[in-house]
Amino acid sequence: MQAYAAKLIDLIELKAENIARQWAADVMKHNRTPSYSSLPQDRVIERGVDFYMLFRKISLADVPFEAAKTFSWKYAEQCHRDKIPLHEAIYALILLRRHLWLYAEFQGVFVTALQMHQAVESLNRTITMYDYVAYQVIEKYQELINADVDKKLGSIKTLLMNKPIGGIKSIYKSGLMGILLLGACILTYYYHATLGTGVIFTHLFYIPIILASIWWGKKGIFVAIFLGVLILISHAVFLKAVPFVDDIIRALMFVVIGGVVGWLMDGIKKIEDLYKATI
Amino acid sequence: MLASLKLLDLMENSSASIAKQWAKDVVKNPKTPYYHNSDQDKIIPQAVEFYQKLSRVYTDKDPFTAIQKFMGKFAEARFKEKVPLHEALYAIVLMRRHIWLYAEFQVIFITIVEQHQAMDSQTRTILMFDYIMYAFTEKYWELMNLEVARKNKK
Numbered sequence: 036m037q038a039y040a041a042k043l044i045d046l047i048e049l050k051a052e053n054i055a056r057q058w059a060a061d062v063m064k065h066n067r068t069p070s071y072s073s074l075p076q077d078r079v080i081e082r083g084v085d086f087y088m089l090f091r092k093i094s095l096a097d098v099p100f101e102a103a104k105t106f107s108w109k110y111a112e113q114c115h116r117d118k119i120p121l122h123e124a125i126y127a128l129i130l131l132r133r134h135l136w137l138y139a140e141f142q143g144v145f146v147t148a149l150q151m152h153q154a155v156e157s158l159n160r161t162i163t164m165y166d167y168v169a170y171q172v173i174e175k176y177q178e179l180i181n182a183d184v185d186k187k188l189g190s191i192k193t194l195l196m197n198k199p200i201g202g203i204k205s206i207y208k209s210g211l212m213g214i215l216l217l218g219a220c221i222l223t224y225y226y227h228a229t230l231g232t233g234v235i236f237t238h239l240f241y242i243p244i245i246l247a248s249i250w251w252g253k254k255g256i257f258v259a260i261f262l263g264v265l266i267l268i269s270h271a272v273f274l275k276a277v278p279f280v281d282d283i284i285r286a287l288m289f290v291v292i293g294g295v296v297g298w299l300m301d302g303i304k305k306i307e308d309l310y311k312a313t314i
Numbered sequence: 315m316l317a318s319l320k321l322l323d324l325m326e327n328s329s330a331s332i333a334k335q336w337a338k339d340v341v342k343n344p345k346t347p348y349y350h351n352s353d354q355d356k357i358i359p360q361a362v363e364f365y366q367k368l369s370r371v372y373t374d375k376d377p378f379t380a381i382q383k384f385m386g387k388f389a390e391a392r393f394k395e396k397v398p399l400h401e402a403l404y405a406i407v408l409m410r411r412h413i414w415l416y417a418e419f420q421v422i423f424i425t426i427v428e429q430h431q432a433m434d435s436q437t438r439t440i441l442m443f444d445y446i447m448y449a450f451t452e453k454y455w456e457l458m459n460l461e462v463a464r465k466n467k468k
Contacts, residue, residue, distance in 0.1 A: 067448060106348060121399075121455050122451040122452035129444045129448065158433075162440060169447065170404050173399050173451070174400040177400070245466055308439075
């Protein structure tokens, strides 16, 4: 097989830039690859040269599939960065393969019966390589889209604690929330029972309220309700002489803020799930 | 073009046999793990239909339009089944390989003239599959974007 393909590989390596130039001229005006028309020609040619130089690497590799990744991953990254749709990226690969054959035919590389036989072998080899590259490009391209979504949702994901140290996310969240709620109870008791004042310490309660809504969405509202009820009961027990109105407003604000943040977070989670499911 | 007719006949008349061999391969190929738990009886009809439709467009003057039509439906079906795009595409690559494996096994190209026919058939098959790959990826991409847009509206 290697002997059969050698003639083609020699030609490709020697004339990689010429073939890539012909490919670039075609792909930049082809109606199935319109996104290439706006790219700088030099960059397009470079991609073509990379593809043609891959033949030697693959023919020498023990595992050709693995060797193909050196080109495929780079190509997928370049296409993703240049915002070339996947089907156009695949068609550009098809054109790369075709131009190789057009050039070989034009140069009259395969003339005699034996050479024709070599042509069939070389053709098979070219197609196998293309099959690998197409598979890897699509896989990588989708991986890049996924990474893009992850990156865009990065700060939110950090707050969501999707990847905490140790990975037991629900225990971490519940534990931290438990500590914050206990702190809120102690703080309420200290201010209401010990100091006998309704001074505005309750702003600190927004920390557990917002965190709960970020982590558990609409269900997080129960934390806001708990803290609202806590300050109202504590007020009723320890601050009988102080008017109730301020704490009622505070309790209502807890529930409103918790509800709004929870509702927004449910929306964000839905979008994230959707991207993960469709990509 | 006429030289391709031999392969065309084979594809049309032996679609079930080729599809069975493809199914055996795809359920254990490391590049198509989605199919590993698939029931062969369910996936064989997909391949049979594919080979039959392909054989009908093989000699068309404008095969791309016809391929776009039937591959559009094929892509919709695979999208609904949630087959990852790269695996679905590799399954199609295997379908192409199995046409040739079957043809070689049946020894349909023996003489020198037939060897020339083989070359011609191969070129034609590759052209058809280039169109198939493009049409399939284009449709799948469209479906993925539509799905995102549709759910974003909710």
